[in-house]
Amino acid sequence: MGTIFRIALRNLVQHKNKTVIIGVLIAVAIALGLVGNAVLDTAKRSLKRTFTENFTGDVLVLPKSIQGGVFGASSDGGSNGPPILPMMTDYEKAFDIVKGTGGIKSFTSQISAYVLFNFDEAGLNYGLAFGVEPDDYFRTFNNIDIVAGRRLMSGEQGIMLHERIVKAIKEDNDVDLKVGDNIQLNNFGESGFKIREVPIVGIFRFKAGNERAFPFMQPNFVDVTTLRALKGKTILSPADLKIDADTAKALDSSDDELFSDDTVVASKAGDGTVATGGGTGKSAIDLGAILGKKTSRPDSVTTSRGAWNYILIKLDPGIDEKTFIAKLNAEFVSGKLDVKAQDWVPTAQPDSGIFFAMTLVFNIVIWLLAIVSVIIIMNTLIASVMERTPEIGTMRALGAQRGFIRTLFIMETLIVTVVFGLVGIVAGILLVSVLHATGIGAPNDFMRLIFGGSVMRPDIGPGQVLSALVIMLFIGLVSWIFPVRMALKVSPIKAIMTE
Amino acid sequence: MGKEDFVSIVALTDVKKHYALGETTVEAVKGASFSIEKGDFISIAGPSGSGKSTILNMIGLIDSPTAGEVSIDGRPVSGIKDRELTRLRHRTIGFIFQSFNLIPVLDVRENVEFPLLLGKDSRMTRERRSYVDFLLEEVGLAGHRKHKPNELSGGQRQRVAIARALVTNPDIILADEPTANLDSATGEAILQLMKRINKEMDTTFIFSTHDAKIVEMADHVIRLRDGMVVENFRPERN
Numbered sequence: 001m002g003t004i005f006r007i008a009l010r011n012l013v014q015h016k017n018k019t020v021i022i023g024v025l026i027a028v029a030i031a032l033g034l035v036g037n038a039v040l041d042t043a044k045r046s047l048k049r050t051f052t053e054n055f056t057g058d059v060l061v062l063p064k065s066i067q068g069g070v071f072g073a074s075s076d077g078g079s080n081g082p083p084i085l086p087m088m089t090d091y092e093k094a095f096d097i098v099k100g101t102g103g104i105k106s107f108t109s110q111i112s113a114y115v116l117f118n119f120d121e122a123g124l125n126y127g128l129a130f131g132v133e134p135d136d137y138f139r140t141f142n143n144i145d146i147v148a149g150r151r152l153m154s155g156e157q158g159i160m161l162h163e164r165i166v167k168a169i170k171e172d173n174d175v176d177l178k179v180g181d182n183i184q185l186n187n188f189g190e191s192g193f194k195i196r197e198v199p200i201v202g203i204f205r206f207k208a209g210n211e212r213a214f215p216f217m218q219p220n221f222v223d224v225t226t227l228r229a230l231k232g233k234t235i236l237s238p239a240d241l242k243i244d245a246d247t248a249k250a251l252d253s254s255d256d257e258l259f260s261d262d263t264v265v266a267s268k269a270g271d272g273t274v275a276t277g278g279g280t281g282k283s284a285i286d287l288g289a290i291l292g293k294k295t296s297r298p299d300s301v302t303t304s305r306g307a308w309n310y311i312l313i314k315l316d317p318g319i320d321e322k323t324f325i326a327k328l329n330a331e332f333v334s335g336k337l338d339v340k341a342q343d344w345v346p347t348a349q350p351d352s353g354i355f356f357a358m359t360l361v362f363n364i365v366i367w368l369l370a371i372v373s374v375i376i377i378m379n380t381l382i383a384s385v386m387e388r389t390p391e392i393g394t395m396r397a398l399g400a401q402r403g404f405i406r407t408l409f410i411m412e413t414l415i416v417t418v419v420f421g422l423v424g425i426v427a428g429i430l431l432v433s434v435l436h437a438t439g440i441g442a443p444n445d446f447m448r449l450i451f452g453g454s455v456m457r458p459d460i461g462p463g464q465v466l467s468a469l470v471i472m473l474f475i476g477l478v479s480w481i482f483p484v485r486m487a488l489k490v491s492p493i494k495a496i497m498t499e
Numbered sequence: 500m501g502k503e504d505f506v507s508i509v510a511l512t513d514v515k516k517h518y519a520l521g522e523t524t525v526e527a528v529k530g531a532s533f534s535i536e537k538g539d540f541i542s543i544a545g546p547s548g549s550g551k552s553t554i555l556n557m558i559g560l561i562d563s564p565t566a567g568e569v570s571i572d573g574r575p576v577s578g579i580k581d582r583e584l585t586r587l588r589h590r591t592i593g594f595i596f597q598s599f600n601l602i603p604v605l606d607v608r609e610n611v612e613f614p615l616l617l618g619k620d621s622r623m624t625r626e627r628r629s630y631v632d633f634l635l636e637e638v639g640l641a642g643h644r645k646h647k648p649n650e651l652s653g654g655q656r657q658r659v660a661i662a663r664a665l666v667t668n669p670d671i672i673l674a675d676e677p678t679a680n681l682d683s684a685t686g687e688a689i690l691q692l693m694k695r696i697n698k699e700m701d702t703t704f705i706f707s708t709h710d711a712k713i714v715e716m717a718d719h720v721i722r723l724r725d726g727m728v729v730e731n732f733r734p735e736r737n
Contacts, residue, residue: 398613
């Protein structure tokens with residue numbers, strides 16, 4: 001083996017131009033792969049942190065029929081396009097299972113819906129609303145800075161608008177929204193078109209690193225009662241429903257009496273309800289809740305805990321997500337619940353999908369580069385075999401078995417691959433260190449989302465080095481196959497035939 | 500030693516060799532039969548295209564006959580697999596090439612040592628090296644051990660090739676036109692060296708040549724023409 005190593009090494013030195021060309025190619029491929037993977041892995045960690053800490057939690061429990069997550073991606077659209085997310089029919093049982101499972105730091109529930117902001121003559125705008133119990137939600141997700149006004153309180157009806165949607169409405173609709181203004185929200189729920197008017201209690205921005213790509217994708221926080229009503233869901237259980245004499249009378253009224261000119265007189269600003277009355281009374285009730293046909297809404301939840309799309313869970317440090325999800329899902333299956341637990345990746349669609357598509361494209365590019373390297377190395381080795389045919393023939397004539405020739409060429413390839421691969425790894429580590437020190441600026445909101453802030457500082461870990469070694473090994477192992485086969489076909493007679 | 504005491508180390512029996520050259524078939528050797536005795540200094544002579552190199556290749560186990568049989572040391576070699584053939588070649592035959600065919604990246608000593616590293620040589624490195632040095636001294640290159648082939652003259656390179664051919668102590672050394680790339684004085688010196696080794700070490704030398712002067716030095720001549728043996732004789736020595 002020492003002889004082979006010596007001959008291989010000296011051959012490489014003797015043909016140093018070829019060696020350097022091949023080596024530089026390998027080193028560049030490895031270094032690029034390393035830097036790219038370091039950037040992508042750092043971005044993945046940032047993206048995960050952004051979503052798990054701000055939007056999705058570590059684990060999300062949701063109806064099986066929802067494909068995607070808190071942003072409503074991949075779910076069926078309603079009549080006007082935006083997705084209608086079904087409620088959890090087994091929320092109560094799922095809630096109890098989650099509550100009884102160890103390893104949870106905190107959890108909260110949420111509804112998502114796309115809503116229309118209606119400004120009458122000024123037109124419409126479009127946004128994403130998260131319906132939450134504010135105290136509960138913001139205890140789990142401490143993710144916003146108030147720009148104006150204050151945070152929504154539990155039990156209060158109102159909306160907190162993201163500053164970018166306020167800006168977009170100003171630009172698109174020329175409406176200058178301020179804290180204290182009322183805003184009309186429209187939604188095509190399963191039981192028809194719904195309108196609610198709520199006060200703006202605050203304008204916020206997310207803390208650094210959780211901006212989404214477009215204003216309409218930014219979540220705005222609405223009290224859950226309003227959003228449920230907009231989605232056409234039952235908001236009170238029968239036990240909670242206290243009907244006074246006026247209401248009972250209204251319910252007993254005929255259609256003509258109910259819809260005569262003086263029945264529904266006005267939308268009572270701010271509380272999201274409709275005043276009934278004229279001369280019949282002044283009490284406020286939710287007609288949608290009372291008149292809605294429950295048979296057409298099988299996923300409506302008639303409990304005091306209300307209707308929810310999701311339970312968002314943050315885990316204690318050190319708890320393995322996959323194990324936790326498997327455990328929850330096993331319990332859901334055993335309880336025959338129509339819910340599932342999933343991690344942040346499908347939950348963060350479409351953003352995570354875009355990111356993973358980018359990662360896939362990058363990996364394809366890296367592997368293409370590796371394949372191109374292999375082809376170039378292969379061609380160079382073939383030229384080398386042809387050039388060295390007399391030498392190979394001589395060795396064979398002198399008694400070298402095919403195995404000797406094979407080992408010689410593999411050794412040459414491995415020396416080049418390992419030496420220049422290591423050079424590539426060192427160069428990659430240095431480049432990543434430089435990028436870590438200088439930082440990579442995010443050119444747009446989506447990149448800020450992925451970078452977890454306006455600047456990303458990539459880190460390198462054993463995973464990236466391992467993946468670089470895999471590429472190195474691939475290049476080293478694959479590129480010699482054809483040239484060596486060619487070398488093995490060289491007959492010793494070639495030595496004699498050399499002039 | 501009487502003629503009856505000679506042992507046949509190489510025997511060719513009605514050996515034919517055909518090559519396909521485009522759509523035609525070239526008959527390089529047309530039924531050659533002869534035997535070579537151990538310790539011979541034999542010249543296979545003939546003009547270009549007479550088939551001498553082809554016969555040498557078949558004796559050297561790097562080419563196989565289309566028909567007939569080649570036997571080395573009494574053993575027919577047809578049908579032997581490549582691995583065993585390589586082993587037999589390594590053990591039995593040394594080569595001296597017309598173009599020297601030294602391995603360019605190895606120095607003189609390493610070139611000579613190279614065949615030893617291909618087989619099972621139980622000697623220690625130092626012992627092996629001293630044997631190589633002895634051979635280099637024998638061929639007059641003791642002072643050139645560390646030189647690379649491209650630092651040597653043609654004659655020196657051929658001396659290295661001779662030392663390399665001898666290093667495994669083979670029964671047969673094949674030399675295909677060993678002096679073709681050398682000037683006449685160097686060529687003669689090389690032939691004298693080969694002759695001396697032949698006498699001192701009783702190694703069989705089989706060399707091809709078309710040079711009449713070189714043929715004169717042989718103690719057994721096989722002359723070929725158009726792929727056939729036309730003469731097979733031992734010149735009388737005064």
